[in-house]
Amino acid sequence: xxxxxxxxxxxxxxxxxxxxxxxxxxxxxxxxxxxxxxxxxxxxxxxxxxxxxxxxxxxxxxxxxxxxxxxxxxxxxxxxxxxxxxxxxxxxxxxxxxxxxxxxxxxxxxxxxxxxxxxxxxxxxxxxxxxxxxxxxxxxxxxxxxxxxxxxxxxxxxxxxxxxxxxxxxxxxxxxxxxxxxxxxxxxxxxxxxxxxxxxxxxxxxxxxxxxxxxxxxxxxxxxxxxxxxxxxxxxxxxxxxxxxxxxxxxxxxxxxxxxxxxxxxxxxxxxxxxxxxxxxxxxxxxxxxxxxxxxxxxxxxxxxxxxxxxxxxxxxxxxxxxxxxxxxxxxxxxxxxxxxxxxxxxxxxxxxxxxxxxxxxxxxxxxxxxxxxxxxxxx
Numbered sequence: 001x002x003x004x005x006x007x008x009x010x011x012x013x014x015x016x017x018x019x020x021x022x023x024x025x026x027x028x029x030x031x032x033x034x035x036x037x038x039x040x041x042x043x044x045x046x047x048x049x050x051x052x053x054x055x056x057x058x059x060x061x062x063x064x065x066x067x068x069x070x071x072x073x074x075x076x077x078x079x080x081x082x083x084x085x086x087x088x089x090x091x092x093x094x095x096x097x098x099x100x101x102x103x104x105x106x107x108x109x110x111x112x113x114x115x116x117x118x119x120x121x122x123x124x125x126x127x128x129x130x131x132x133x134x135x136x137x138x139x140x141x142x143x144x145x146x147x148x149x150x151x152x153x154x155x156x157x158x159x160x161x162x163x164x165x166x167x168x169x170x171x172x173x174x175x176x177x178x179x180x181x182x183x184x185x186x187x188x189x190x191x192x193x194x195x196x197x198x199x200x201x202x203x204x205x206x207x208x209x210x211x212x213x214x215x216x217x218x219x220x221x222x223x224x225x226x227x228x229x230x231x232x233x234x235x236x237x238x239x240x241x242x243x244x245x246x247x248x249x250x251x252x253x254x255x256x257x258x259x260x261x262x263x264x265x266x267x268x269x270x271x272x273x274x275x276x277x278x279x280x281x282x283x284x285x286x287x288x289x290x291x292x293x294x295x296x297x298x299x300x301x302x303x304x305x306x307x308x309x310x311x312x313x314x315x316x317x318x319x320x321x322x323x324x325x326x327x328x329x330x331x332x333x334x335x336x337x338x339x340x341x342x343x344x345x346x347x348x349x350x351x352x353x354x355x356x357x358x359x360x361x362x363x364x365x366x367x368x369x370x371x372x373x374x375x376x377x378x379x380x
Contacts, residue, residue: 003121006113008341011322015329021362024337026162026310028226028278028353033263036227039273040266049262057258060246061234065261068268069234073217074210082242083261085253087192087220087233092118093245093252094188094216094235099124104151106144108158110342115156115190125151133314133344136303137164141175152185159205160193163342163349164312165305167204177211188216193308195224195275199283204307209236216241223309225267225274226353232256232264278353282309285352285359292363299370309353312339314346315370318377321345327373332365346380 016022037045060066061083069083070076084090091114099105101123107116109128119126127147131137144155157176159168168176180187189208197203209217217236222228235245256264267274286305293300298316305311313336317324321338325348328334339347352359 001121004117006117008113008337011325011338011341012335015335018333019329019335020333021358021365022335022354023350023359023362023366024335025351025354027223027228027351028309029281029355030228031226031274031277036263036266036270039270045266049259052258052262054258057255057261059250059255060242061256062261062265065265065268066234068265069219069236072219072268073207073236076209076236077239079239080236080242082235082237082245082249083256083264084233084235084245084249085256086222086228086231087190087218088114089249089253090218090220090233090235090245091115091188091190093248094218094237094241095119095122096248097241097244098154098186098188102151103153104149105154105156106147106152107156108139108161110163110344111156111158112162112190113341115158119154129155131161131164131166133303133312133347137161137166137312139166139168139172141172141179144176144179148179148183148185150183152180152183154186154188155180156188156190157208158190158192160196160306160308160310162190162192162308163310163337164303165308165310166303167201167307169202170205173205173208174211177208177215180214181212186214186216187211189218191217192220192223193310194219195271196278196282196308198286198305198307201306207236213238221264221267223353224278225271226278227263227267230260230264230267232260281354281356282352284356285354288356288360288363289350289352292367296367296370299367299374305352309351311350311352312342312344312347313350315348316379317346317370317374318380319373321348324348324370324373328366328369332369334362334366334369336366
């Protein structure tokens with residue numbers, strides 16, 4: 001498969017191990033193994049972990065883990081779950097199972113680039129369902145209606161949305177599902193930010209898998225759990241789709257690592273305590289960010305995130321976002337992702353999941369560079 005360069009990942013790789021203040025991180029502050037084991041009852045959990053044989057694990061994920069994941073949905077069995085190497089493998093498998101050259105697919109835009117680039121590489125006709133700044137990045141369901149046609153095989157949604165923090169309400173998601181059913185299409189939900197509600201915001205839609213057989217949910221431990229290093233994601237779909245994806249992954253990663261599977265099991269069992277930690281970090285950083293923006297309204301603004309951990313900052317400086325992001329990283333050791341990587345100029349993506357003290361100091365350092373750039377080149 002010939003596929004275009006993953007612009008955001010290449011840029012992130014350039015800076016993420018160099019900067020001190022990563023404000024572009026898309027997940028919550030990662031947990032340590034010790035923190036996770038402590039939540040699960042450290043001595044017993046550690047003893048069990050040390051006794052694990054480091055042979056190959058069950059290819060689909062262990063029955064124990066798949067059972068726990070299945071219970072996160074309505075009327076889903078362990079046979080309708082496939083554990084994957086992160087959500088990124090889940091997405092890749094689904095596209096290659098569900099799509100053929102010439103198929104029509106609708107993908108939210110902007111998006112995590114994989115969601116658009118892999119279908120293009122397969123040879124699909126890709127229509128972009130755009131979230132626009134002039135509409136406060138809200139989903140326009142009438143626009144989706146206009147994009148759908150009899151060749152549409154898949155609609156890809158993402159709520160809460162990366163990078164804007166926009167959401168679909170339960171009623172809006174049901175309408176998306178009804179639109180798909182009319183033409184015999186599936187709806188694939190990139191649900192990396194499931195459970196990540198924000199203070200004072202309205203509830204957003206739950207898993208699309210719960211709406212019916214044409215709904216497919218992709219989940220991950222990376223964002224809401226703060227466990228990206230485990231590289232554990234999953235697919236929740238019909239047994240037929242799960243079996244087809246399982247067959248595909250025989251050629252890719254074969255199976256999850258045994259230790260990863262075990263620690264993922266502990267995380268799902270302790271999810272309420274983990275989510276409380278996540279909410280505490282995100283709420284503190286959100287308050288810090290909103291105050292920071294309020295104090296610089298002539299310089300930066302944003303459409304407040306409605307869910308998840310991400311948002312887009314609009315800056316009033318006559319500098320392209322890639323150039324400004326590089327300057328922030330090189331001069332202030334602050335990483336804010338360039339909006340150009342998502343197709344939006346004069347924006348920077350920010351994440352509110354980092355360590356609160358680091359987040360606060362990083363914003364202060366970023367402000368100095370932004371103010372200096374504004375004084376040098378003027379407003380946009």
